[in-house]
Amino acid sequence: MGDQPAHSRPTVAVGVGVRPGADAERIVRAISAVVGTAGIACLATLDRRADEPGIRAAAQTLGVPVVAFTAEQLAAVDVRHTSDRVSAAVGTPSVAEAAALLAGGGEIVCGRTIVEGVVVASASASASASA
Template identity: 45%
Template sequence: MTEPLVLGVGVEPGTPPAHLADAVAALGEVTIAVVATIDRRLGEPSIDAVADGRTLLAYTTEQLDAVVVPNPSAVVRRLTGTGSVAEAAAILAARATGGAGVLVVEKQRGTGVTVALAR
């Protein structure tokens, strides 16, 4: 995939940047233009590291919870109040930046992180 994509990120507080970098690397050869997450994770070192030089968008629990996603999680809902962070954030940010808001990679789990890609 060479078109610029949106990376949706869910991250556990305090997750080392290397864990998120590993999860992104596992997505393969992609060009990420925008990083999106839940607003309460702004300032997390791993989010800051992956967003460096890219547009960073953040969404409230309510905004994320309004998005229909293919893989909602009861655990994420219990912890954050929404059934999805990575997939929902990717979809919302893709739409906000002129894309179709379609997932091209559904959520993938890493160590303390979840990532998804949308266009």
């Protein structure tokens, strides 16, 4: 009978990896292209990117909180895709996938995908992920 109510839709934690200065519009376009904009519990990223204006504005546009993790926390997560370049730059071989897994508490729904230079991944989110 029509669309499912929002509370019954599956939710995902969206991990985002960006370079400093990435603008909100590009971040939202990348997220939309990869996972859509419905059912997002939070945006998750590296702690030093969490206060980036683009990340904050993208989260506000999507109506979700930003969850931040240290490089050490992210590096401890076993992920499918790693990058030596990212590891050298920020101290962890994965930002988007690892952040999505830590924030969501579930399994990877969409692995590391790059759109317009923004790295996006999503993991299923438990009910407590958006709390």
